[in-house]
Amino acid sequence: MYKEIRLSGFGGQGIGLAGVLLxxxxxxxxxxxxxxxxxxxxxxxxxxxxxxxxxGDEPVDYPFVQQxxxxxAMSQEAYAKFRPTAKxxxxxxxxxxxxxxxxxxxxxxxxxxxxxxxxGRRIVANVIMLGFFTRQTGFLSxxxxxxxxxESLRSKLVPLxxxxxxxxxxxxx
Amino acid sequence: MHGDEACAEGAIAAGCRFFGGYPITPSxxxxxxxxxxxxxxxxxFIQMEDELGSIAAxxxxxxxxxxxMTATSGPGLSLMLENLGLGVxxxxxxxxxxxxxxxxxxxxxxxxxxxxxxxxRWGSHGDYSIIAYAPWSPQEVFDLTVLxxxxxxxxxxxxxxxxxxxxxxxxxxxVIPPVEEIPHWERKHPGxxxxxxxxxxxxxPDPEDLIPPLPHAGxxxxxxxxxLTHDERGxxxxxxxxxxxxxxxxxxxxxxxxEEIIRLEEYFMDDARLVVVSxxxxxxxARRAVREARAQGIPVGLLRLVSLxxxxxxVVRELGQRMDAFIVAEMNLGxxxxxxxxxxxxPAWGVHHAGGEMIHPEKILTAIIxxxxxxxxxxxxxxxxxxxxxxxx
Numbered sequence: 001m002y003k004e005i006r007l008s009g010f011g012g013q014g015i016g017l018a019g020v021l022l023x024x025x026x027x028x029x030x031x032x033x034x035x036x037x038x039x040x041x042x043x044x045x046x047x048x049x050x051x052x053x054x055x056g057d058e059p060v061d062y063p064f065v066q067q068x069x070x071x072x073a074m075s076q077e078a079y080a081k082f083r084p085t086a087k088x089x090x091x092x093x094x095x096x097x098x099x100x101x102x103x104x105x106x107x108x109x110x111x112x113x114x115x116x117x118x119x120g121r122r123i124v125a126n127v128i129m130l131g132f133f134t135r136q137t138g139f140l141s142x143x144x145x146x147x148x149x150x151e152s153l154r155s156k157l158v159p160l161x162x163x164x165x166x167x168x169x170x171x172x173x
Numbered sequence: 174m175h176g177d178e179a180c181a182e183g184a185i186a187a188g189c190r191f192f193g194g195y196p197i198t199p200s201x202x203x204x205x206x207x208x209x210x211x212x213x214x215x216x217x218f219i220q221m222e223d224e225l226g227s228i229a230a231x232x233x234x235x236x237x238x239x240x241x242m243t244a245t246s247g248p249g250l251s252l253m254l255e256n257l258g259l260g261v262x263x264x265x266x267x268x269x270x271x272x273x274x275x276x277x278x279x280x281x282x283x284x285x286x287x288x289x290x291x292x293x294r295w296g297s298h299g300d301y302s303i304i305a306y307a308p309w310s311p312q313e314v315f316d317l318t319v320l321x322x323x324x325x326x327x328x329x330x331x332x333x334x335x336x337x338x339x340x341x342x343x344x345x346x347x348v349i350p351p352v353e354e355i356p357h358w359e360r361k362h363p364g365x366x367x368x369x370x371x372x373x374x375x376x377x378p379d380p381e382d383l384i385p386p387l388p389h390a391g392x393x394x395x396x397x398x399x400x401l402t403h404d405e406r407g408x409x410x411x412x413x414x415x416x417x418x419x420x421x422x423x424x425x426x427x428x429x430x431x432e433e434i435i436r437l438e439e440y441f442m443d444d445a446r447l448v449v450v451s452x453x454x455x456x457x458x459a460r461r462a463v464r465e466a467r468a469q470g471i472p473v474g475l476l477r478l479v480s481l482x483x484x485x486x487x488v489v490r491e492l493g494q495r496m497d498a499f500i501v502a503e504m505n506l507g508x509x510x511x512x513x514x515x516x517x518x519x520p521a522w523g524v525h526h527a528g529g530e531m532i533h534p535e536k537i538l539t540a541i542i543x544x545x546x547x548x549x550x551x552x553x554x555x556x557x558x559x560x561x562x563x564x565x566x
Binding site: 019020023027028033034035036037038061062063064 | 339342343344345346454457458460461464531533534
């Protein structure tokens with residue numbers, strides 16, 4: 001297995017954190033190898049931001065994502081910017097309320113931000129997407145990602161985030 | 174964990190409790206991590222006024238007995254070089270981390286480079302030898318930072334960790350072993366109490382290894398430190414003979430232990446006829462290129478320079494006797510290639526890029542294929558005077 005993954009959205013949505021959570025789930029709890037790189041530059045809150053991971057069952061030599069096999073887009077700007085960088089056949093996961101895909105594109109959509117608002121905290125939209133990602137892509141167990149969440153977040157934030165993760169994982173469109 | 178964070182954690186695991194630095198991209202996260210961790214551990218984090226002050230503070234902390242370090246990038250290392258020479262002359266163990274970026278000058282602050290190889294070796298004035306390691310993963314950043322402290326203490330010398338932005342900013346799994354499994358080599362201490370009268374001869378070398386034991390400030394030894402040429406008491410001695418003996422010993426204490434200092438890794442070398450030489454982040458691309466070339470039936474191996482200095486002359490020279498071609502891949506315009514060519518006495522193929530972007534495996538693969546086809550032509554063992562063939566990254 002070898003997957004190039006790009007998580008994208010706008011600055012402030014917690015895209016970087018989602019990348020760390022996913023990478024840790026793979027590398028520490030999923031029995032896989034993972035490497036993450038981020039573009040360093042004057043990315044400000046609101047601009048298109050991305051976290052790039054390569055997850056595989058062998059050590060990753062070249063660490064940069066070139067043509068994602070999986071693209072997550074949580075904003076229109078990010079979708080427009082990064083969809084062309086991904087494989088034509090890439091698995092594309094979007095926040096369906098925030099992104100209108102190109103007409104011919106086959107995507108999996110979840111209203112992550114709306115669901116997060118339903119949980120009372122818009123900020124957990126990234127973790128809802130992570131739950132959706134885990135279910136849709138299927139290469140990581142639910143437990144691996146939950147463990148990564150539990151270990152990485154401050155303890156008082158864990159229950160809400162596990163709930164958010166479950167909402168994404170169990171979402172039926 | 175981030176490569177930069179792994180560096181700070183490696184240093185802390187090695188017992189480093191003093192960081193004097195001046196933040197600079199892409200090494201800033203090292204300082205940041207130290208700023209968080211030192212108060213928890215009772216250590217010192219001090220942001221100095223500039224890089225000159227940073228390394229001066231580190232040398233002072235080392236003289237007082239602390240494991241001490243600083244972290245910077247190419248432009249900052251340039252500012253530290255004068256006092257790096259002082260560290261060599263005073264034989265004060267310390268670790269200087271350089272997370273390389275695109276250079277010269279301000280260059281590309283947020284993008285990778287590997288062009289400080291020669292700055293690390295020759296940057297300060299005078300004849301001296303240095304130790305430098307080049308990690309290729311966050312895990313190795315951790316491990317080599319520990320090794321840097323151990324080497325610094327064993328050989329009483331500044332040691333450089335030459336990282337690069339790719340490795341510094343990459344996030345990968347890092348396993349931190351329990352503290353009792355972290356190797357810890359003690360500094361050689363006098364082992365005798367301070368003499369009742371007179372000065373302790375703190376620069377009198379142990380005849381076995383040429384390294385003088387180091388008493389620490391505050392322990393009661395009367396010691397003298399000067400950047401001037403000094404005798405075994407540390408007092409200035411402006412004579413040609415003393416100077417020659419001192420500078421020769423400072424070099425010999427490193428060069429005569431080269432075999433213990435040098436770290437290399439070989440991949441697919443058993444039946445190789447061609448060899449790729451690389452280091453740091455570029456070696457990751459090189460390993461993939463070598464794998465792909467092997468899949469095409471080309472007998473190529475990879476020699477990864479985990480240590481850059483002292484240069485593994487004996488190993489490269491020996492490989493020069495039996496390899497058909499050398500391909501050197503590095504994110505600079507040929508700094509290590511020139512070293513390789515010096516050792517093998519003929520041109521090598523170069524895959525070079527001035528920095529800003531990691532060299533892609535495809536570029537190295539192209540060079541391997543070209544070299545394999547051209548055995549007997551320039552760049553091969555049989556070529557004598559043709560210039561090195563370069564493939565621009």
